Amino acid sequence: MAEPMAGGGPIGVEAEFGPLRTVGVALAVCGVCALLLTGSVVLLRPYQIQNQQDSSEARVHELVSDLPGVGALIAEAGEAQLDLRAVELATGVFAPSVDPMDLLEGGDGGAESTPLPAERDPAGIGRVPRYAPVHLLYRAGSLHTVILPVSGRGYGGAIRGYLALAGDGDTVRGITFVDHRETPGLGAEIESADWQARWRGKRLRDAGGAVRIRTVELAPDPNSPDSVYEIQGISGATRTSRGVAELVRFWVGPDGFGPLLTRLRAGEDA
Amino acid sequence: MFSSLRTLTRPIVDENPITLQILGICSALAVTRRLDTALLMGASLTAVLTLSSGFISLIRRQVPRSIRLIVQITIIATLVSVVDQLLRAFAWELSRQLSIFVGLIVTNCLVLGRGDGFAMNHGVRASALDGLGNGIGYALVLAIVGAIRELLGAGTLLGQPLLPTRDAGGWYEPAALMLLPPSAFFLIGGLVWVVRSARVEQVEEAEPVPEAARPVTSA
Numbered sequence: 001m002a003e004p005m006a007g008g009g010p011i012g013v014e015a016e017f018g019p020l021r022t023v024g025v026a027l028a029v030c031g032v033c034a035l036l037l038t039g040s041v042v043l044l045r046p047y048q049i050q051n052q053q054d055s056s057e058a059r060v061h062e063l064v065s066d067l068p069g070v071g072a073l074i075a076e077a078g079e080a081q082l083d084l085r086a087v088e089l090a091t092g093v094f095a096p097s098v099d100p101m102d103l104l105e106g107g108d109g110g111a112e113s114t115p116l117p118a119e120r121d122p123a124g125i126g127r128v129p130r131y132a133p134v135h136l137l138y139r140a141g142s143l144h145t146v147i148l149p150v151s152g153r154g155y156g157g158a159i160r161g162y163l164a165l166a167g168d169g170d171t172v173r174g175i176t177f178v179d180h181r182e183t184p185g186l187g188a189e190i191e192s193a194d195w196q197a198r199w200r201g202k203r204l205r206d207a208g209g210a211v212r213i214r215t216v217e218l219a220p221d222p223n224s225p226d227s228v229y230e231i232q233g234i235s236g237a238t239r240t241s242r243g244v245a246e247l248v249r250f251w252v253g254p255d256g257f258g259p260l261l262t263r264l265r266a267g268e269d270a
Numbered sequence: 271m272f273s274s275l276r277t278l279t280r281p282i283v284d285e286n287p288i289t290l291q292i293l294g295i296c297s298a299l300a301v302t303r304r305l306d307t308a309l310l311m312g313a314s315l316t317a318v319l320t321l322s323s324g325f326i327s328l329i330r331r332q333v334p335r336s337i338r339l340i341v342q343i344t345i346i347a348t349l350v351s352v353v354d355q356l357l358r359a360f361a362w363e364l365s366r367q368l369s370i371f372v373g374l375i376v377t378n379c380l381v382l383g384r385g386d387g388f389a390m391n392h393g394v395r396a397s398a399l400d401g402l403g404n405g406i407g408y409a410l411v412l413a414i415v416g417a418i419r420e421l422l423g424a425g426t427l428l429g430q431p432l433l434p435t436r437d438a439g440g441w442y443e444p445a446a447l448m449l450l451p452p453s454a455f456f457l458i459g460g461l462v463w464v465v466r467s468a469r470v471e472q473v474e475e476a477e478p479v480p481e482a483a484r485p486v487t488s489a
Contacts, residue, residue, distance in 0.1 A: 017334035025332055029341050033348035040352045047359035055362060184300065184369055185451070 053105065056178045060135060060147060063162055063176045083136040092259030095131055103133040116255065123152030123243075123250035132257070143167035146264065148257050152247025155239040156181035159190070163248060165204070169264030172202045172213075175248070187240030195234060203228045204252045209262070211253050215245040277396050281403040287380045288411040288458065289465045290472055294380040298412055299454040301371050305428050308416025310364050312409025314353050314372055316402065319381050322346045323401030326389040342385045343376070350375045380408060415457045423448030 017025075064082065086098035086109060098109035111130035135147035144167050151160045161177035175196050182188045189195055204213045212229040217238075220230035233241030250256050287293045294315070301311040325345050333341050354372045357365035365372065375381060384404050389397035420426055422445045425433035434440020447453050466472045 017336075022334045022337055025329075025334060026337055026341065029329070029344055033344055037348050037351055040355045044355045044359040048355075048362075051358070051362035055366075181369075184371075188369070 052179070056104075059176050059178045060162055063147065063164055063174050064135070064137060064145065083138070085134055085136060086131045087134050087257070087260050088130060089128065089132055089256065090130070090259065092257070092261070092263045098131050100133040103129075103131055120255055121250070123247040125151055125153075125247075125250070128255055134257070134260070143264065145173055146260075148251060150247050150251040150256075152243055152250065154180055154182050154190075154243035155187050155237065156183060159240075159243060159247060161247075163251065165252075165261070167264065169261035170204050172199045172204065175199045175244075182237065182240050187234065187237040189234045189237065190240060190244055198231050201228075202231060204248075204261070211249050211258075213245070213248060213252070215241040274396060274399055277399045278403040281400065281407040282410060283407070283465065284469065284472075286407040286411065286465065287383075287404050288408055289462045291380075291383075292462075293383055294378045294408055295458065297371050297374060297378060298408075298415065298458060299451045301368055302412055302416040302419055302454050303423065303449055304367075304420045305413065305416040307364060307367050308412040309409070310357070310361065311368060311371065312405070312412045314357065314368075315375055315378065315381070316405025316409055318346065318349045318353055318375055319384060319405040319408075320398050320401040321349050322381055323384050323389040324394055324398035325349075326385045327392060327394045327397035330390045338390065339382075339386065342382060346381050346385065347376045380404065411458065411461060414461065415454050418457055419448045419453060423453075 084100045084104070086095045086100040086103055087093070088095045095109070099107075103109055108129055109131035113127040113129040115127050116125065132149060134149075135145075136143060137145040137147070145164055146167070146169065147162050147164045149160070150163050151158065153159065158179070158181070159177060160179040161175060163175050164173040165171060166173055177190050180188070180190065182190060202213060204211060206212050206229075212226075214230060215233035216230045217233060217235075219232045220227035224230075231245070233245075252258060252261060281287060285291070288295065288298060297311060297315075302308045322342075322345055326342055329341075350373060353375075354365070357368070357372060384397075384401055388400045392400070417427060420428075421432060425431060425435040425440070425442045425444055431438065433442035435442050435444055
């Protein structure tokens with residue numbers, strides 16, 4: 001080694017290191033750190049995916065059992081009444097050939113997703129899949145609740161959640177979020193039960209079929225005919241609130257579950 | 271033996287990183303709304319601090335001065351990311367609540383402060399013990415603040431109801447202030463006061479007032 005050996009003693013009194021040594025030390029540290037980091041990410045990935053799925057399933061169950069009157073219904077009838085099906089988004093028709101569990105676990109059902117042009121992509125998701133999984137809850141033979149997976153972008157990054165609609169495909173029964181990166185105390189309030197409760201009973205579309213649901217800054221005036229489409233956003237989290245509204249609007253619109261909801265509204269057999 | 275024990279215990283009360291050095295305050299405000307998140311944050315920081323001080327001390331004689339801070343930060347950031355990954359794998363729900371604050375341990379002045387201030391000049395054993403002691407000191411303050419905030423703010427401790435709240439048919443009206451970040455400021459301020467009343471030597475000398483700033487009538 002041409003470089004002088006580092007002596008003992010406290011920092012600052014040792015010999016100067018040459019540039020080669022400096023670069024060498026930097027590379028060695030980076031190499032070791034990179035190994036540690038990749039190792040931990042690769043080894044722990046299966047546990048994390050498992051956790052994510054468990055929590056996602058737990059949220060669906062939580063959402064379902066929080067719906068008024070539904071908890072008792074499930075307790076009485078068992079989980080068997082909660083169906084999971086794959087739906088082809090463009091037509092709104094169920095696709096029995098596609099395994100919905102595969103879709104839930106992030107699969108694409110053997111069909112490529114299609115890119116969305118920016119003007120039709122208010123939720124910022126980039127690509128829309130051909131098939132999507134929906135949960136259907138039947139009560140006394142008729143469709144009681146439809147649960148749709150929804151996703152989009154908030155202030156801090158991607159937001160994923162579930163939207164529960166009544167059997168008419170138009171009345172919101174509930175909303176919940178399974179994954180987001182919003183600011184704790186502000187945007188992260190989308191997780192709070194209080195805020196989620198504001199969605200309950202709201203309507204998605206007007207009689208003409210146009211998507212009307214949106215977030216507003218002030219509490220909606222209950223006397224206004226529009227209040228049934230309006231949810232008060234989270235103060236201090238305008239972009240998160242808008243992001244959530246846009247993702248709901250997208251997923252109930254023509255490029256999302258719109259065709260399915262139209263069929264449900266027409267009373268077609270789901 | 272005795273001196274290494276002192277290295278471990280000194281930062282817990284006498285030189286507590288939060289109450290004496292006022293380091294690592296931001297996370298102390300953010301994650302102490304409940305005791306369980308405060309404990310997990312304290313444990314995560316202790317693990318990172320112990321290991322980073324140990325590693326930094328291990329390579330302290332090989333690291334050129336010009337890049338020492340970058341090297342230290344790289345080591346700390348790696349350890350923080352590994353801890354974050356571990357929490358996501360084995361403490362999923364709590365890690366969701368801690369969200370970005372585990373990642374922000376990287377910027378906790380306490381970790382870099384001990385790494386550069388102590389570990390660069392001391393042996394591996396002493397540095398790891400110093401990191402462990404400082405971590406425990408930090409965790410202790412977080413646990414105290416977290417326990418008070420959860421108890422007064424929600425009437426529970428580790429999720430167990432202790433003070434029956436009005437909502438649940440009891441008598442206790444939760445102090446909503448305790449759920450807001452400023453309450454952690456007040457509590458930490460209170461702790462600093464208590465510690466410095468007991469250990470008067472920790473009280474800082476008043477800063478000398480510049481001549482020009484003195485009121486003219488003071489004489």
